[in-house]
Amino acid sequence: MKYKISEIGKVVGGGTPSTKHAEYYSKNGIAWITPKDLSDYHKKYIGHGAKDISEEGLKNSSAKLLPVDSILVSSRAPIGYVAMAGTDLATSQGFKSIVPNTSKVMPEYLYYLMLKSKDKLEQIASGSTFKEISGKEMSNFTVDIPELKEQKEIVQKLNPIFKKIEENDQINDNLTFQKYFSNKIIFRLFSKLFSCLF
Numbered sequence: 001m002k003y004k005i006s007e008i009g010k011v012v013g014g015g016t017p018s019t020k021h022a023e024y025y026s027k028n029g030i031a032w033i034t035p036k037d038l039s040d041y042h043k044k045y046i047g048h049g050a051k052d053i054s055e056e057g058l059k060n061s062s063a064k065l066l067p068v069d070s071i072l073v074s075s076r077a078p079i080g081y082v083a084m085a086g087t088d089l090a091t092s093q094g095f096k097s098i099v100p101n102t103s104k105v106m107p108e109y110l111y112y113l114m115l116k117s118k119d120k121l122e123q124i125a126s127g128s129t130f131k132e133i134s135g136k137e138m139s140n141f142t143v144d145i146p147e148l149k150e151q152k153e154i155v156q157k158l159n160p161i162f163k164k165i166e167e168n169d170q171i172n173d174n175l176t177f178q179k180y181f182s183n184k185i186i187f188r189l190f191s192k193l194f195s196c197l198f
Contacts, residue, residue, distance in 0.1 A: 001145060009101050010099045012096075013093060014064065014093045015090075016061060023054060028052060030055070031090070032089065032090050032091065067088055070099045071111055072084070073133075075094060075125075104145065117143070124141060125137070
């Protein structure tokens with residue numbers, strides 16, 4: 001069944017505390033993720049980025065604290081990096097994250113779905129100087145969401161594949177997600193499992 005993102009979760013933008021205030025940043029503060037943190041990141045969950053912000057930084061910026069299992073989706077420079085929050089964290093303004101309504105969608109299922117939606121996300125982006133997805137565009141983005149039982153079955157099939165990807169990435173630093181994902185057997189399996197969505 002087709003839903004707008006706003007019907008299955010809450011879209012939350014991020015923010016960046018002013019760098020003119022050193023007290024807005026902390027070595028061991030609130031995890032704060034930027035698109036750059038995901039540029040070479042191939043794991044499902046992320047707990048920390050290169051920088052943390054302080055409570056003061058959170059209060060004095062448009063950054064919002066997101067709960068565990070929120071889906072982080074980069075909305076500009078570039079569009080389509082996806083990860084799940086492994087802890088309560090905040091993001092820069094380069095994200096339009098989704099706090100899923102678990103009565104309608106499994107967080108892991110939504111993660112896989114958004115990962116698969118990179119091309120479609122790029123198509124809805126707007127802007128003359130550089131492309132960006134607005135909060136409204138993300139909220140209105142339409143996805144196919146089956147019943148929770150079917151979501152669970154798909155997630156159970158996909159999890160071992162992505163676990164293997166993470167294991168191989170740890171073994172070989174040069175093995176990227178794109179290279180592994182291009183493997184014909186895995187690609188066919190992934191496509192088959194998601195055939196109900198497209």
